[in-house]
Amino acid sequence: MPHSKAKGEMHGCIVCGKLYQLYVVHDTDGKYVGSKVMSAGGKEVIGGNRPLVACETHTPQEIKRAIARVYGKQNEDED
Secondary structure, X not given: OOOEEEEEEEEEEOXXXXXXEEEXXXXXXOOEEEEEEOOOOEEEXXXXXXXXXXXXXXXXXXXXXXXXXXXXXXXXXXX
């Protein structure tokens, strides 16, 4: 069973840039596994194969538009 490595990182909200503390987990090959938001008021943005966070106050539509703006149109069945 491969071991994973977690470390604390600061990430900005994908919509407005407000900073949040995350614990980010990568496998032994360096591939992103998941993350957990440790700061109050933030939530993990699922899907994207990268650690993303957004404020709890942003709507799903705002988050989706921000991801498209920053990373381009996403292929949802991409692993």
